[in-house]
Amino acid sequence: MANLLAAECISLALGTSQLIDDVSFGVGGGDRIGVVGRNGGGKSTVMRVLQGDQPVDSGRVTRVGGLTIGLLSQEDRIPPQSTVREAVLGDRPEHQWAGDPRVRDVLDGLLGGVSLGGVGGPDALVGPMSGGERRRVALARLLVDDPGLLLLDEPTNHLDVEGVQWLADHLVQRRSRGDNAFVAITHDRWFLDAIATMTWEVIDGKIEQYEGGYAAYILAKNERARVAAVTEERRSNLLRKELAWLRRGPPARTSKPKFRIDAANELIKGEPEPRDGVELMRFATTRLGKDVVDLIDASVTLGDRRIIDRQTWRLAPGERTGIVGVNGAGKSTLLRALEGTQELSAGKRKQGSTVQIAFLSQEVRELEQVAGMRVIDAVTQVKSFTMLDGKEVSASTLAKRLGFSGPRQQTRVSDLSGGERRRLQFLRLLMAEPNVLLLDEPTNDLDIETLTSLEDVLDGWAGSLVVVSHDRYLLERMCDRQIALLGDGRIRDLPGGVEQYLELRHAAPAGARPEPDPAPRAAEPETAAGGAAYGPAQLRAARKDMARAERGLARLAEREEKLHTQLVAAGADHAEATRLDAALRQVHAERAGLEEQWMAAAEIVE
Template sequence: MANLIAAERISLALGTSQLLDEVSLGVGTGDRIGIVGRNGGGKTTLLSVLAGNQSVDTGRLTRTGGLTVGLLTQQDGMAADTTVAQAVLGDRAEHEWAGEARVREILDGLLGGVSLSAVGGHDALVGPLSGGERRRISLARLLIDDPDVLLLDEPTNHLDVEGVRWLATYLSTRRATGNNALVTITHDRWFLDAVATLTWEVVDGRVEQYEGGYAAYVLAKAERARVAAATEERRQNLLRKELAWLRRGAPARTSKPKFRIEAANELIADVPDPRDEVELVRFATTRLGKDVIDLLDASIEVGDRELIHKQTWRLAPGERTGIVGVNGAGKSTLLRAIAGLQPLSSGKRKEGRTVQLAFLTQELRELDEVQGMSVISAITEVKSYIMLDGKETSASSLAKRLGFSGSRQQSRVSDLSGGERRRLQFLRLLMTEPNVLLLDEPTNDLDIETLTSMEDVLDGWAGTLVVVSHDRYLLERMCNRQVALLGDGAIRQLTGGVDQYLELRAAAAAAPRPATASSSAPTPAAPGRSAAEVRELKKTVARLEKALARNSEREQRLHDQLLAAATDHVKAAELDAELREVHAEREAFESEWLEAAEQLDE
């Protein structure tokens, strides 16, 4: 492996902050490096140094002769009167790029095909486009240019789940060669695991280097902390909890690390699951009762578009659901409807009498009224203490868990960064002690450490949670079920999670669209299977779906009985045990359903 860029003892201070302190590192051929670290810690500055756009105070930066470097910043810098074709393809003649498979693949993956239909066509002007569309254009231009070293600052911002998967696949397979390199800043942990072979953590002026993606980074970081015994107790507990999730909740993610992990396994041998689902549901049922929020035969229209068509969704006590879907399908609108902020065009919304709802929107304007306050005052204005994880927690303690150190708690709200304002917004909501929490893209502007802290806090929160996010890792970590909006007006249950959503989207894209179709036409047999086998598989799927429906009804009855037996500890314990059996039965049914469904799709 040859070094393309080498940094020797580089240091850089901006104002009073020492962002880099005698850092030595190298970017070699074949490297795919993910950069993580806290907001404001120097990640973007390091990327600018590698790009040659930021000089250093001391040290030396060297490059291979003739090296080409491409940088994706968080500001695109495109002139408003530039056309989409000019922004993406530059001066390339159509006959040069239209016949090149690599260019067509990029246009199709990011912009909806060679017609650039996703952004209005070749001649559309860049000026009126949304931030997400401009982001896709910048990313497409950079990938088409194909520099030796690709430097990407938060490339997944504004991309949906499909876009993130396409980009990860392209960078880790199609573009990955032994001659080029990739360095990317990202807070998307799924993307980091899918793309990175090395992880750099920028912390306190240093760049700590780890082999592998996010899973490897967490394991190695915990092992270093264990050996050095240098991590404070709260932080160590948080790492142990995250390890338990990685090892037990998503074991496939830990297949990448090449280093020995026996020590890490010993560290988490006695760690319970991150959440006690049954206990949280029991407590949530006690707080909420059996009625939370119901959308009954509900339709939602925005302008002349019907986003939701006659759908029924009953939120249950303790339910943790993630919403995924294509851009424009109505995810945020559905969340607003659940909150009672979006009127229904037909149907009914019912809300339980004991519901205390909090809604984390994508807007930060609600902090305008506390601009002149300190962080801690803005939190204690809501409340000074809450009950969390079964014990009383102070506002200062909770603020510290979410990244506001003692001194930072005295900072004025007007001086906070975007990520810090997002944290404060979340803290103020938690201090209202809601029992129903709606989160719209909660990962916006948050670094990985803060996201992990947020998930840790919510592990001990008893209530109903609904999350809209394109962050696949967060959805799998924070929620125990997902639903999808596919643009057809339906709210679809995803028994197979985000993977099933991606399969459905791929199948929809690949399906032929005949001009007419007869409802009585027989379904063709799947390739390689006889018609009888297909019929048998369909019967199995139907049987399991009925079993899952019965299981869900039984679970709801048990929740109701738990509510009635809230003061009878012996009866509650018996119902808890039965509820655990129901959960285990559901997991077995879901596993069998997935296997049968996958065979049907083959």
């Protein structure tokens, strides 16, 4: 594909920081590019250079004639007196946009349909809206305009899991033509994997380019580190650990990266699982005992809304649970009910005598009391040493693991960026040695490198963990169980993870309350035996379905192994590699179908 934009030997310094240093790159038609890098590393500046708003000190940027460019920045630029209709559709006549399936898709996916009911109606003013609602309006306007080059700076901010899924699908389906392209800065690793054919890493004034999404980027970064004999042992270990997770993760993830299987297996040879679940459970039980926090026949009401209705949830020692749901479903309220700061309208809450709860809220106001302190003093104010992974760790060492280098530990808290404040907030909680962690959107303002470090730290933390997040990758990586709030007052178990949640959301009629489901077996053990009654014939049929699916999965595993071997042997034979890759994708699709059948049958049998 022809280049839509080309940058040749460009350099740019802002103040004393050299953000871009003699860099060349191009954006071609059909390119889907994800941009990653540390906070403050220059990603947003690169976007402004692409747009043409930021001149460079040297080099040149050329654009194909007639190229239209649209930028979704992190700044809110919509006039507050605009209505939603004016902001999104401009002066387009109704017959024009209403007859365009692409525009209707955007309105449905982001704003609640043609009626725009999800943001208060077409005549609602933008000014009084929340930051998340204004962000959706700005994104919708840009997608409706459909520029040739679409530049997105953190487009998934304020989107729930469903919104992120919709945006990924829309970009892949609508923005893969030869006459358009998009570049997206994102810290959402699932989103990056879903959209990107190429990943740019902005680091130390350079733009390192990798083919593929997040998983392929991790592999290539490992290979480059190995070839260059990188001496940063801790960072290299983190990358290998992350790659091991990707290769051992859910089938839907391992099917995505288009990298050499032999190279990946060689890199992770001997790499242990990210965490030893059995050992951590033993430690957690020692620290917590049998009883952690129980919500028994509990209801929580906010105004006239019933968040949970007569639900029982017994949080177990060492349990790692993720909570998903649309914005406003009550996820944060459920966390506060577990913490004990949200009053129950019915039922009761029990807490074990040894339980020490720490709550990471979405606010960082608690740091105001230490604003004048240095980072290391704000940490040692809590404690100088803590236990992690069975070892005593100093405050300085843990701070370094979470991205505070030696000099940065001397910085005043008031001078920290939003991401650094979030890290410090989490660090102070860990130093208090809690045995129950409640995390409300922990990924806010964190870059990918910091997220990986945070996950690495929690891999060695022994306790019960409950996470509210829209970050699918983080939920898969950190949690062994996922539950959903669907607006019907129930706590639903999700054996199939976020994919099952999206299916449930898709199946529910728009605006309708989902039909109540029996409370999940793991969330409400005492109702397991008294749940839906299945007859002997149904149970026999379900067991046969499980056995049939297991045989099919075994055959597919053998077939997949043979295809992997053949793919390695194909080497530089592009045609053969393409054929084998297509066969692998077919195997993965068949496996996903069989796993769904097995899960459906298992729910009946169990």
